Amino acid sequence: MIFEDQGITYHDVRIAHENWPALKKELVESGRNPSGQLPIVEIGGQTLSQSISIHRFFARIFGKTSGPLFPCFSHPVDPTFVCIVQGLYGSNPVEQYTLDNAQDTLGDAAKETLMVIFGKDEEAKRVYYAERAPINLEKLDKVVAKHGGPFVLGKTFSFVDLTFYMFIERHLPQVPNFVERFPHLGFLHAAVIARPNIAAYLASDRLPK
Numbered sequence: 001m002i003f004e005d006q007g008i009t010y011h012d013v014r015i016a017h018e019n020w021p022a023l024k025k026e027l028v029e030s031g032r033n034p035s036g037q038l039p040i041v042e043i044g045g046q047t048l049s050q051s052i053s054i055h056r057f058f059a060r061i062f063g064k065t066s067g068p069l070f071p072c073f074s075h076p077v078d079p080t081f082v083c084i085v086q087g088l089y090g091s092n093p094v095e096q097y098t099l100d101n102a103q104d105t106l107g108d109a110a111k112e113t114l115m116v117i118f119g120k121d122e123e124a125k126r127v128y129y130a131e132r133a134p135i136n137l138e139k140l141d142k143v144v145a146k147h148g149g150p151f152v153l154g155k156t157f158s159f160v161d162l163t164f165y166m167f168i169e170r171h172l173p174q175v176p177n178f179v180e181r182f183p184h185l186g187f188l189h190a191a192v193i194a195r196p197n198i199a200a201y202l203a204s205d206r207l208p209k
Contacts, residue, residue: 040054099159113167137182152164161191
């Protein structure tokens with residue numbers, strides 16, 4: 001979604017289940033992606049892996065601000081790439097810490113979530129959404145509330161708002177009275193889908209089937 005938000009053209013390749021074992025073997029054995037996990041991004045002859053690392057990578061070079069432009073001399077893909085200072089990863093170390101802390105808090109919650117929702121134990125799912133999810137969501141609601149919202153950094157949009165949005169999307173249909181119980185998460189969700197490029201994407205046929 002970070003590409004969509006920033007209006008970046010990309011080619012979305014979906015891997016068929018039956019093709020994944022061979023591709024995984026090639027990625028691992030070639031050293032392109034030792035973890036053997038998806039998603040990956042291929043750019044400039046490089047293979048980027050680990051979803052949050054990918055988000056952080058592009059958050060550093062995307063964004064539209066009034067700040068000055070500088071060549072990204074240490075850019076691992078293209079040393080001539082022109083990045084925008086104060087992109088989607090905060091404008092100073094304190095903001096970057098705030099984003100990392102929020103993302104790590106979300107990551108802790110997501111580990112439990114993914115283990116349950118992609119499993120086959122329906123009773124475990126019921127218990128998770130009824131008992132565990134509200135605990136995690138309350139913590140995340142407080143993270144957003146700390147700076148007043150609607151975003152994690154208050155009025156400044158960042159890549160973490162997209163990861164929060166995706167987490168919220170998994171819970172909205174399953175947790176009763178979500179917005180009333182977790183108003184700051186509801187506020188963030190509404191603010192993300194109101195961003196013009198995101199709104200256009202959600203209304204398009206580009207959404208994964």
